[in-house]
Amino acid sequence: MIANFIFSLLLIVAVWLFTRNVRHIAQNIRMGKKVSITDQKTRRWKLMGRVAIGQSKMTTRPISAIMHLFVYVGFVVINIEMLEILIDGIFGTHRVLAFLGNIYPVLISMFEILAVLVILACVIFLMRRNILRLWRFWTREMTPWPRTDANIILVTEILLMSSILVMNAADVQLQARGNEYYAAVGTFLISDLIQPWFAGFSESTLIGLERASWWFHIIGVLIFLNYVPYSKHFHIFLSFPNVYYSRLEPMGKMVNMPAITNEIKMMLNPAATADVTQSQEEDIGQFGAQDATDLTWKHLMDAYSCTECGRCTSACPASITGKKLSPRKIVMDVRDRIEEIGKYSRKNGKEQSDGQSLFNRITDEELWACTTCNACVQECPVNIDPLAVILEMRRYLVMEKAAAPGELNATFSNMENNGAPWQFSNEDRLQWTGK
Amino acid sequence: MSAKERLDVPIMADLAEKGEKPDYLFWVGCAGAFDDRYKKVARAFASILNHMQTSYAVLGTEETCTGDPARRAGNEMLFQMQALQLIELFDAYEVKKIITICPHCYNVFKNEYPELGGNYEVITYLDFLEEAVLSGKINPDLTRFEGVKVTFHDPCYLARANNITEPPRKILQMLSVNLVEMERNKHLALCCGAGGGQMFKEAEKGEKEIFIERTEEAIKTDPAIIATACPFCMVMITDGLKYKNREENIKNYDIAELIALALGN
Structure with missing residues (x-):
């Protein structure tokens, strides 16, 4: 039958396009630096169960937690219906x-x-986004596109769900009228x-209404499937692996730079230089x-897992007090930049550079406003670490560009010269005892 | 406790000369050594250690910055320089246990020195004091702060960074204070604004200072005392109280000071 043929063709094209887009995202994520995260598997599975599947970090804000739970459970369970539609x-x-x-009627009723x-x-x-206009949905990084993206997703979901209800209602009417094609299968x-x-x-x-709703729903789903990789909605896939690969160390611990340890050990103890010449080379x-x-x-996966909910920004002391820094913007900037690099390198070859960098999107002022308080890390429902990006970019500014703010440079010299961030003599270190 | 009175504090080098090794290194930190307000906290804690006759010593003039502000500000080179030199010094004195009064120092010793070869048992003074009160090693006057309305400001580097939220609260409860919580507390507490190197620079341009936002939140609980457990938080909250003209009727104390006061020190 022609309808079955058209359906199968649409399905194949949609799945093919989707896998191509997902492959691009996977390629982009793999452009990040290699780091091995293969430890503590049991703990990771449990964390994923609790935080990603169990939504545990959502609960700090109960209203959005419950609403999100409806959409989340709805999405997962109603996908069983997709199986029937596909067959x-x-x-x-x-x-x-x-x-x-x-x-069957119990299932459909559910x-x-x-x-x-x-x-x-x-x-x-x-309503929260467009009528109540909650602050966190209208900060600087929430330009027209992210705002539209969110509205597209919400309206699409309303339409997809409504079409199921209309389809079923028409079906029930037809069942009641004894139409031969619409066998009585029970009450929904x-x-x-x-x-x-x-x-x-x-x-x-x-x-006509039943068929139209059926086609509207399935075509809508296939279009939406291909919209998701271009959207913040991609978190429906990535939040699970992203939580699995979370950092399991205390939040206060910063990532070490072993290359520097070797350099300093050589400086402090030149006699040992012979042992470390290899690492020097x-x-x-x-x-x-x-x-x-x-x-x-992992930082890049973080960026693609972000659903721009803004909990990080609404907890960030710098954002709250009107500084330019917004942790959500940092994460979105990383995502938009790696997308840009991915597109450019697929077009011009891997070795080509477009001459841009993260610093075209993120200013020094944003980076220096961070208090490293970890509130953003604590807040993120899918364990994204915006702070890690800020700290790596500060490292670049200070060690590659010597571009720290003047006051911090003074602090550094104090530490070098008298072993304290302030300009006090070490000889006075016992004054507090009353000497 | 008079600030002028001389406090007898054992020094690591002196003990080493006599061939003695104390159980604990009391890490004073740069704020404890140089910040006028936090010197009093260092004194309060040392007075408790003396009161308990704890075997401890300080490094005195040999102490230097842990490197924490440098690392958070992106200067890994300087951080590791400080860290590796300190580890050598700790090795020379065979340091095994370190007590810190600064959460930032605690965090680097506990989480970041091991990768550089410095492995110690690192204890916050809060854990130490909680244990001391619980086990009856010290017997503070429990009527001293009975019913006094106190709110506790969680330092980021204790609560979020290291999951330490209960010891200060248990101590306050043991002192029978009337503990009131701010809206944002424990893991969700708002930063005072001084971490990550901010202590040493002007804040970036914004609509408001972070320390004012946090102080206002604390004032909302209508406390007699805002208790803190970090030198930077102490500076920020004290400034906030001054800014809001509330320093007359709301006091800012460190947990160690409250215990020292309840001990009559």
Whole structure:
């Protein structure tokens, strides 16, 4: 049948496009520096269970936690319905899962309840963004595109869920009228409430409505599937691995730079130089991060996992008090930059540079406003670490460019000259005892 | 406790000369040594150590910065220079246990020195004091702060960075204070604004200073005392109270000072 052929073709094209886009993102993430995260597997699985699957970090803000839970559970569970739609679409069957008997209407009713909850949550989310205008959805980095992206996602979900309800309601009407193609499979909880609205429709109108809703839903899903890799909505896939690969060390611990340890050991103890000549010959490379490719693949995965919820920014002391720094902006900048590099290198070859860097997007002023308090790291529901990026970029500024603010340079010289960040003599270190 | 009175504090080099090794190194930190306000906290804690007859010593003039502000400000070279030299010094004195009164020093010793070859048992003075009160090694006057309204400002480098939120609260509860929490507390506490090198520079341009935002939040709890456990937080909250003209009726004390006062020191 022609419909089955068109359906299968659409499905193949959509899946092919999707895998191509996902491959591009995977390639981009792999452009980051290599770092091996293979330790503590049990702990990582548990963390993923708790934080990603269990949404544990969402609970600090109960309203958005509950609304998000509706959408999340709705998405996961209603995907079972996708299975039926796919089989029906390819083989030309109708409600193939109806063979489940009495369980079937229960299952569909559950999907319908979830669909209503998803619609409710999305409406509330839209209101929070566009009518209540919560501060964190309107900060500097929330330019028209990120704001539109969020609205597109929410409206799409409302439309997709509504089409299921309309489809089912038309189906229920047709079942009641004894249409031969629409076998009676039981009562669906929500659409049974909607179907009286369609009571005056002719049978052919109802069939048209049912079919149109069915096609609208599946084509909508396939389009949305291909929209997701261009959107913040990609977190629905990446949040799970991203939490799995979380940093398990205390938040206060900064990543070490072993290359520098070797250099200093040589300076402090020249006699030992002979032992370390080999490491000296190795290229130490650049200190810190100038561009997205100087960050590790995990930092880049962080960036693609970000759903721009802004919890980090709303907890950041610098953002709260009106400084330019916003942790969410840092993460979005890293993502947009690695996207840019990816596109450029696919077009012009890997070795070519576009002459841009992260510093075209992130200013020194933003980087120096950070208090390293870890509030952003604590807040992130999918364990993104914006602080790591800030610190790597500070390392680049200080060690490659000698571009620290003047007062910090003075602090550095104090530490070098008298062993304290302030200009006091070490001889006075016991004055507090009353000497 | 009078600031002029001389406090007898054992010095590592003196003990080494006599062939003695103390159980603990009391790491005073640059703020404890040089910041006028935090000197009093160093004195308060040393007076408690003396009161307990703890076997400890300080490095005195041999102490230097841990390198923490340099590392947070991106100067890894300077951080490691400081760290590697200190580790050599600790090795020379065979230091095993370090007590810190500064959360930033605690964090680098605990989390960052091991990778550079410095492995110690690092203890915050809060853990130490909690244990001392619980085990009855010290018996503070429990009526001294009974019912006094106190709010505790969590230092980032204790609460978030190292998951230490309970010891200061337990100490305050043992002192029978009326503990009131700020809206943002424990792991969700707002920074005082001084971490990551900010202590040593002017803040970037914004609408408000972070320390004022935090002090206002503390004042909302209508406390008699804002307790802190970090030299930088102490400076910021004290400045905040001055800015809000509240330094007359709201006092800013470190946890160690409260215990020292309750001990009558």
